[in-house]
Amino acid sequence: MAFATLEQLRQITNFKISDISDAKVLNLIASADSVVVNHFATKHSLEKLDGNIDSSNTYFYTKHSPIANITGANVSIIDACNATTGWTGSLAGEDPTAETGKQYSGSGALRLTKDNININASFAKTITETDFRNKRLKLKIYVDDATALAKLRKETRDIEIRLSDDSGTSYYSFFFGNTILKTGWHELVCNTTKPSLIIGTPRIEAITYITIQYTTNNATDTLTTDDILMDEWDLESNTVDENDVSVFLATYDSQNRLNLGNPVAVSAVSAREGRITLSSAPTTTTAVAGIFANYSHTLQNLNYNLLQNAANYMLAHLCSMIIRGDSPNFNQLADPSIRNDIAGNSDNWLRLSLSFITEALTIKGGIDLRAVQTNHNLIEKNNELQGWY
Secondary structure (H helix, E strand, O other): OOOOHHHHHHHOOOOOOOOHHHHHHHHHHHHHHHHHHHHOOOEEEEEOOEEEOOOOOOEEEOOOEEEEOOOEEEEEEEEEOOOOOEEEEEEEEEEEOOEEOOOOOOOOEEEEEEOOOOOOOEEEEEEEEEEOOOOOEEEEEEEEOOOOOOOOOOOOOOOEEEEEOOOOOOEEEEEEOOOHOOEEEEEEEEOOOOOEEEEEOOOOOEEEEEEEEEEEEEOOOOEEEEEEEEEEEEEEEOOOOOOHHHEEEEOOOOOOEEOOOOOOOOOEEEEEOEEEEEOOOOOOOOOOOOOEEEEEEOOOOOOOHHHHHHHHHHHHHHHHHHHHOOOOOOOOOOOHHHHHHHHHHHHHHHHHHHHHHHHOOOEEEEEEEOOOOHHHHHHHHHHHHHOOO
């Protein structure tokens, strides 16, 4: 994955597909991420790891820690909503049915229909036991039109997401007001460290049951067919994993030169301790010259959520340069004044990005000046990237 995303870019800006295509935005994400990562991560290339090479040990340690997440958010799919399997309705909620024409992604979405016996419509599913600690749950909701939207009650807790480890008796609850809803697709985000309410003693590290519930103005309000759709339950975290490191078992060639070969499989990374766990124990034959790694390290307790914001604003800055005509490849709009109105001030996007980087790198007693650069340096860096789209 990445820190910046197409979806977030569309949410924080007024940039439409007619202004800059999805393809162009996607091509810029790596550039935006690279600028931000270079501010908080110090790279180490082919550093020799510490640890016993004895055919049984798989733990090896970097000389610097914590290891940095340089690849962005890690996402696991809780339910793709391509099929109704396992989903049931309760209260006024009917069993979900499949929608294959208006899905957000994949091959389908689920219709969340409601009958006329209750103001609440609830939909639930049993899932494989999953650890939700320190993560963000994201799901997509669709409202078909103004008529369907008007039936939803406009109060502060009329959409509820529940996470339970015992089929719903004990649960973490996350409330959303229906005032956030609009027609079309949009995203609900639950920060699992900040539930709206906790009932009983649920184990957030062992969730097996998920629920979504919405409320209408009247029990007699019905919602049918594709009035309300649901798609793509994703669990996102900023944990460091095997994608953030590359490990090589070194041998010698016939001329006694170091031979690294291909990266070997890594089963786990413990960022704070600087520990890399290999899938298989190396031997004095397979790693006769030692074990080496490429990785980056950063600050303790780095706020990756702020860095995601920084990357998205950096992406907005790069997109803005294209829309404004600052790119030699630009050929979308002929009138510079129209381009400027659409794009906004690209330096403002840059300043927003820098402010989030600075905040993320703020430590007790001040700023880690090792990583923070000036606006001039950021602009110079982005000038280098103008030919990357």
